[in-house]
Amino acid sequence: MTARPALEIAVTSPAGARIARENGADRVELCTALELGGLTPSAALVEAVAAEGLPVQVLIRCRPGDFVHDAEEIALMVAEVRSAIASGAAGVVIGALTADGALDTVAVARLAEAARTAGRPVEVTLHRAIDQSADPVATAALLPSLGLTRVLTSGGAPAAAxxxxxxxxxxxxxxxxxxxxxxxxxxxDVPALASAGVASVHLSAKARAPRRLGGTWIPLGAGGASAEQDTHFVTDPEVVAQARRALESVG
Structure with a gap:
């Protein structure tokens, strides 16, 4: 009998990890700046989320934008891998591409090796850089030789469905x-994705946090966001619970 897929929730805080745990998630992926696609969290944040009890997969991404990284950025992310694991991460989520859209196997191997020197078992996931590669399926075929644990993907489409x-x-x-x-x-979408044979399903389950500022709002970042848009995302407990129920309904 095929195992039911696991449920992973992307979170940005200890509160998000707690909501994920209380509503049926199997593990969390931790990042900051979810509105930018996710960036590497601080060591203190990794420690705080790990203390909530679920296995924590830490996103290692030193900046927003494309996944073509120079030597200095790769070196920084190697250090971030080591820091995340030392802070209690169960695994790291990594990735890099070459300028022609191929998987940067040298960079990925270096990041994965940094994880494996932790002295304990650590999972290594290739992140959605695969969806910006020239051929996502061909890229996936390279992963067994690199010894990665899993890959997070939408199948190269804007949405996994x-x-x-x-x-x-x-x-x-x-x-x-x-x-x-x-x-x-x-x-x-969960039942149909489960039928594709996936080992797990990943959701951000996010909602915009309400603004709590009573004073004057002015834009502080690029893009000219409105007062309503200038906020952060939090984890929605009902979306997590709905995803758990959807998985329970699968086969």
Whole structure:
């Protein structure tokens, strides 16, 4: 009998990890700046989230934008991998591409090796850089040789529900690597994604936090966000619970 897929929730705080745990998540991915696609969290934040009890996969991404990283950025992310693991991470989420859209296997191998020197078992996930690669399925086929634990992917589509065929092809192309569907996933998408053979499903389950400032609002960042948009995301307990129920309904 095939195991039911696991549920991973992207969180940005200890409160988010607590909500994820209380509503049925199996593990969390921790980052900051979810509105930018996620960036590396601080060591203190990793420690605080790990204390909530669920296994924590820490996103290692030193800046927003593309996934083509120079030597200085790779060196920084190697240090971030070591810091995250020393702070209690159960795993790290890494990735890099070359300028022509291929997987940067040298950089990925270096980041993965930094994780493996932790002195304890650590999981290593390839993040959604794969979805910006020239050929996501062919990229997935490289992962077994790199010894990665899993890959997070939307199948190269804007949302995983639209990339289900490619996700299923990745499951076949990368034996021994856990394929995790993520990217624009809603609880209603979970049964169909599970049918693609994925090992887990990833949701941000996010909602905009209410603004609490009583004084004058002025824009502080780029992009000219409105007062309503100039906020951060928090974890929605009902979305997590709906995703858990959707998974429980699968086979």
């Amino acid at each position: 639209d990339g289900r065929a490619a996700i299923a092809a990745m499951v076949t192309a990368a034996p021994g690597v856990q394929v995790m569907a993520g990217g624009g996933v809603r609880p209603a």
